Amino acid sequence: MQRDLEKMSATAYDLIVVGGGITGASTAWDAALRGLKVALLEKEDFAHATTSGSSKLVHGGLRYLVNGELKLVRESLRERRIWENTAPHMVHPLPFILPTYGHGMKSGPVLSIGLAFYDLLSYDRNFVSDDDKKIPGFRSISREEALKLMPSLKREGLTGAKIYYDCQMFAPERLCIECIEGAVEYGADAANYAEVNDFIVESTTTSGRRIAGVKVKDRHTGKMHEIRGKVVVNAAGPWADLLMGIAEGGRPARRLIRSKGIHIITREISGKNALAIQSDIGGHFFVIPWRGHTIIGTTDTVFDDDPDKVGVTEQDLKDFISVVNDGLPGLNLKREDIVHFYVGIRPLVDTAPAQGEEGSKDSYNASRAAEVYDHEPIDGIAGLISAMGGKWTTSRHLAEQITDMVLKKLGRHAKCETHCTPVYGGEIGRLKSFITRAQKRHPHLSADVVENLVLYYGSRVDEVLATADERPGEREALLRRLAPNWPVLTVQVIHAIRHEMARHLSDVLFRRTGLGTLGSPGFPTISTVVEVMARELGWDETAIANEIAEANRYFETQSPGPRESDMKGASLAEATRGARP
Known part of the structure; x- marks a missing residue:
């Protein structure tokens, strides 16, 4: 999985998906499986927000029965079973x-x-x-x-x-990334740190406007790109109504709580x-x-x-x-x-009318049901679909509905296959047996390390370990633990950079290896990860300090008022002050 916005700007797509959380990832995976040429764009890292900030549950929603949402409960329970089968x-x-x-x-x-x-x-x-x-x-x-x-x-x-x-999900952010990797395997292109800040309007007619693509800022280089596609899906999660407002030139037709x-x-x-x-x-x-x-x-x-x-x-x-x-x-x-x-x-979808009063703003009792909004018949904006609301458990089915609508707009037909297709890494059969076989296949690694690799990468374990062979002489060092009490290997950091678009320390700590998901793994471990990443990505001391400072924010509570990124250009000593030993 390689990031190449220059190449993407020179490619014509059937579908552009804006948003790299689980809704966008599932949509890209579904559409790619159905033969569409897909581009996926995410302004931060994949799975960085709602997707990784969940309770890590795939559940039917027992309390939704009290609200009478039987359809949502049944949908959730069906999808729970599908996730068990496709991501075992x-x-x-x-x-x-x-x-x-x-x-x-x-x-x-x-x-x-x-x-x-x-x-x-x-x-x-x-x-x-x-x-x-x-x-x-x-x-x-x-x-x-x-x-x-x-x-x-x-x-x-x-x-x-x-x-x-x-x-329960072992790692929701990894499962999201595996959906993206599955889409890429079937021909999709994806890029993180690619911020969509405007739309390409192809024409304005008496019937309205047609969206012909998106304008994208590469957040690493600052360069702007135009990426064209026949249909754009807004799957921006908590930012979906804001992106909708850009397309509509003002107040969005649907609002979120x-x-x-x-x-x-x-x-x-x-x-x-x-x-x-x-x-x-x-x-x-x-x-x-x-x-x-x-x-x-x-x-x-x-x-x-x-x-x-x-x-x-x-x-x-x-x-x-x-x-x-x-x-x-x-x-x-x-x-x-x-x-x-x-x-x-x-x-959560705000059920108040767009031009009426604000909704009740009762988030606890608000429905978790999703809405697929076609902008053409109501707003006169052709080529744009917005996915609003929804929940982790039902994201695959939401993506199926979105892709059905996309295909209808394109005048094409293909059956959904995500309900019966394993995710990238999901072809393992019985989990316990697969772990045992993997441990026997890799006797040079500790049993807990191999089990962790299987839970993270599934059937792709050998591909991850093969990264250690890409440069002669590095294998022994790359197959070492990053810390004595962690079952994570150095090769996982290298694999994340070379094959999974990890570009920042927080990408590796929180969304590729899980090293930071139980709190700070300690400054020695963070320093080891930074050293590996700095060699791969060419970071200087200032870049290293900034990366550590930004990662440390995930371990600290937020101060009152707006929080500014005040560590840019800080010294290494200042940046690492909060890291626990």
Whole structure:
């Protein structure tokens, strides 16, 4: 996967996708599989925002039953099964504990009815290729069993618990990138750090305008490019209505409610089970086991500022700790228990009329359903489609609907294949057997290293390791761990640069290797990664300092007010001041 905006500007495309999150990635993958010539453009790094800022769940949305969104729940449950089959190294069943209280909506009988309906809607949940991924129906456990599994539960009124199953992603940002790599394998071109800031208007007629492509700024060189395509899909996530406004020359026809969701990561506190908890002061949240740690999330508050400015403040953490301790009083969570945190923005479709009053701005109860908006019949803008809203779980199906509309506009027909085609790296069969075979094939590597490679790259493990052979004499050094307590190899950094468009330290730490997703791996590890990247990309000391300073922002809470990039040109000592040893 190579980045080449010069080549892309000289190519005629059937489809240009703006946005490199999971919606854009899935659309590019689907369209490429159906034979379209596709360009994918992302202004930052792939999967940098909402896609990586999720709860890492692929789930049916149990609480959507309360809102009567049966169609969305059924769609989500079907898509959950499809992701299990097409990304078997990435998507795994996860048991959830749901405590029961009293005689109301939280009571055992009421929740049993809801969960029975949930199981009924997932009637095809065990049509999976790996028996280890089969999901049982819900079951009830006693009060004593519930407290044994999760001692921090609120005890007053506790009558027992239900255990049901959903699924978890090992690394959502990697899964997104694999969809892009799959699209590239089938002929698509992709570029990160390629900012679309205007559209090419081919003609203006009595019936309206036609979009003939996009104007793109290369954020590395500052050079502008024009990339032409017959159809443009706006899949910009939280920025989708802003991009829509550029096309429409003012107020967008559809608006988004931006919901800010923060997650905190702590030491392991939940065992092998996840926990779904209702807090009286802050709605519901999940407690989720992940990589030997626990993710607690998420908040759900309206964010009215520029989506580029979203961040986590100390007040955010303080408020969320209060919510968690209200829902789990026995946990007694403190600020020092948090080892890392991250934030994402959910783009929710605002149902208020475009020219009417603002919507209710209730992000918690707003629908997670998506909308595919064709600008031609309503706005008179031909050649532009916008994807609004949606959720991680249903992104593949949303992409199918988008691609169907694109093909109709192009006067072509081809069936969707993403529901039965493994993602890039997904052709592994039974996961446990594949891991065992990979460990036997690579006895020179530690078992945990090989398992981590399989979970990250699936069937492409050998391709990643082959990067170590690209330059004679480097193999031994590249097959070493980056740090004693991390199962990540130096060759993964090289592979990310040479074959996955990683251009910045944060790309490698957060979206290619996972080194930074549990908090700072420490300055020695970061220094090793920087040294490798500097050799590959030709960074000088100033560039190194800037890269470290920018990466450190992901480990720090946001100061009040707008946050400026004030480390440009800083010394190496200043830039590394926040890195933990």
